Amino acid sequence: MNQSSKSTVMNGLPWILPAFVFVVGLIYYSIFYTFKLSTLDWNGLDPLQTSVGMSNYDKALNDWIFWKAIRNTAVFFVITFLIQNFLGFLFAAILHSNVKLATLHKCLIFIPTILAPATMAPVFRLLFSPQGMLQDVFDALHLGITVDWLARPDSALFVLMIVTIWQFTGMSFILYYAAMSQIDREMLEASHLDGAGKFRTLLSIVLPNCKSTTISLAMLGIIGSLKTFDVPYLITTGGPNHATEFLGTYIFRQGIRQSHLGYAAAISVMLLVLAICGAILVNRMNKGGDK
Amino acid sequence: MFETRSLKSKIVLQIVLLLLTIPYVIPLIQMFIGSLGGTGWHNYKAVWDTGVVPIYFRNSLLISAGVIALVYAFSMTAGFGFAKLRIFGKEVFFWLILVALTLPEVILLSPLFVTFQKLHMFNTFWAVILPTAALQLPFTILLARNFNSGIPSQLMEAARIDGASVFSTFWYVILPLTKPIAASIIVLTLINSWNTYLLPLLFLQSPDMQTVTLLPQYFQGEFTNDQTKILAAAVLTAIPVIIVYLFMQKSFEKGMSAGALK
Numbered sequence: 001m002n003q004s005s006k007s008t009v010m011n012g013l014p015w016i017l018p019a020f021v022f023v024v025g026l027i028y029y030s031i032f033y034t035f036k037l038s039t040l041d042w043n044g045l046d047p048l049q050t051s052v053g054m055s056n057y058d059k060a061l062n063d064w065i066f067w068k069a070i071r072n073t074a075v076f077f078v079i080t081f082l083i084q085n086f087l088g089f090l091f092a093a094i095l096h097s098n099v100k101l102a103t104l105h106k107c108l109i110f111i112p113t114i115l116a117p118a119t120m121a122p123v124f125r126l127l128f129s130p131q132g133m134l135q136d137v138f139d140a141l142h143l144g145i146t147v148d149w150l151a152r153p154d155s156a157l158f159v160l161m162i163v164t165i166w167q168f169t170g171m172s173f174i175l176y177y178a179a180m181s182q183i184d185r186e187m188l189e190a191s192h193l194d195g196a197g198k199f200r201t202l203l204s205i206v207l208p209n210c211k212s213t214t215i216s217l218a219m220l221g222i223i224g225s226l227k228t229f230d231v232p233y234l235i236t237t238g239g240p241n242h243a244t245e246f247l248g249t250y251i252f253r254q255g256i257r258q259s260h261l262g263y264a265a266a267i268s269v270m271l272l273v274l275a276i277c278g279a280i281l282v283n284r285m286n287k288g289g290d291k
Numbered sequence: 292m293f294e295t296r297s298l299k300s301k302i303v304l305q306i307v308l309l310l311l312t313i314p315y316v317i318p319l320i321q322m323f324i325g326s327l328g329g330t331g332w333h334n335y336k337a338v339w340d341t342g343v344v345p346i347y348f349r350n351s352l353l354i355s356a357g358v359i360a361l362v363y364a365f366s367m368t369a370g371f372g373f374a375k376l377r378i379f380g381k382e383v384f385f386w387l388i389l390v391a392l393t394l395p396e397v398i399l400l401s402p403l404f405v406t407f408q409k410l411h412m413f414n415t416f417w418a419v420i421l422p423t424a425a426l427q428l429p430f431t432i433l434l435a436r437n438f439n440s441g442i443p444s445q446l447m448e449a450a451r452i453d454g455a456s457v458f459s460t461f462w463y464v465i466l467p468l469t470k471p472i473a474a475s476i477i478v479l480t481l482i483n484s485w486n487t488y489l490l491p492l493l494f495l496q497s498p499d500m501q502t503v504t505l506l507p508q509y510f511q512g513e514f515t516n517d518q519t520k521i522l523a524a525a526v527l528t529a530i531p532v533i534i535v536y537l538f539m540q541k542s543f544e545k546g547m548s549a550g551a552l553k
Contacts, residue, residue, distance in 0.1 A: 012373075012381075014372075018364075020384055022361075023365075023432075026422065027425055030398070031402075034399075034402050045408075105308055107540065109315050110540075110544065112315060114532055114533075118507065120322075120525070122507050126325050166314070166318065229396075230488050234488075251397050251398075251401075252400065255404070261404075275393045279393040
């Protein structure tokens, strides 16, 4: 112990300083600038900046689209989290069994996680339109369903959830797969000997042993939902009638498209607060579980 | 997990797996079939003949290379410093970096928009490289620090007794030992910078500076909404990514899951 502390006598400041100045400089500068912008009524170009105090925050709290974006984010998180991790867990369990072509299946599930949403967006716009493959399949089966889900306010958000689940199941799968490799085989056998069925073992032994993975995935899910931008922006541009509006798309719409920089900044600050709260919440859940 | 013995249950499990996997392939099939609609393979020729695809690829490569270089250099040095060297107020520095871990990039939009305009940085790769690297770094520094902490300090001690400077210890002892985490960091950064959309959308406005994620939009303008050619462009964009993944499966899977594992 003593020796290792002696070896760290050297002053390490020069080693962390470049990274620190770069990250903290750029990010904190932006955050403070956002705070400042949020008290202004300004279009970004005009030499005239009007200070409006906290009224941008007031405006957001009375803006139904802002609340709609929050509600969309919450619904989006809960549903994608449950389905995506259920599927990822199931894939991991199946691929830990003696199945054929495991590597092929693994690749097929994982490929969506590395493809850019920007590349796939045109594909999903076609797939979930009356000109797409799904419509052809429904027509062939004479189901009488019209695939106009992206155009309808009550279903567009669900299509975006499907897209997101499609994209990130591979992530849940890989994490659960790794966690399951570390479970003691003897424990599983003991459970089988006790007469527990396979599903029972999966629920009462495997799932609890993957708890820290589930928490990590919850963290990724909360942060990811708050960050959501590419998928709604590219597939529905937040519509129809704000049915798929997220905080990211709304900030972009207000700040960049309509040049309400101050208002966009106020929403950004609230998004920042939510992101930090989310991180603290999951962190506390994690610590609570360790006790 | 489902160690089945009877042939029947083996077949059932195999079929369940197949049925579960099919939905994940449908979008890829739709992409390919859609790209062959209308004029068939000529869509690919039309897309290629515009000559922009290689330019967009080059731009994405340059941006990714820039981000990776910054992220690699800063994470390796800072990871080493935070884990192994004595720094006054170390945890405060670390905490200040870590707070940025969960920052949504959209928060940076307004300030960067105004600042880059003032600094005349619109239409430069730096406008994308710098924020992308800064957003990536909190996470990769955390990864590098954790990995460095696992390296026995006796190795550094031995190097020091042999008269090695801190720098040569870092160069000859730490860097070779941290290759696994460096690989994860590079792959993760590559995926994130290659797929980045918002920052190029905002800051790269001239067509010869744009990235592969903006290709669909370019072709939407070029071919006035001819879906088949947009999808042909999407296939051309996706294929290299899929090929690189297939060749480096293990590193990709490790890189993507690096942070979430304890």
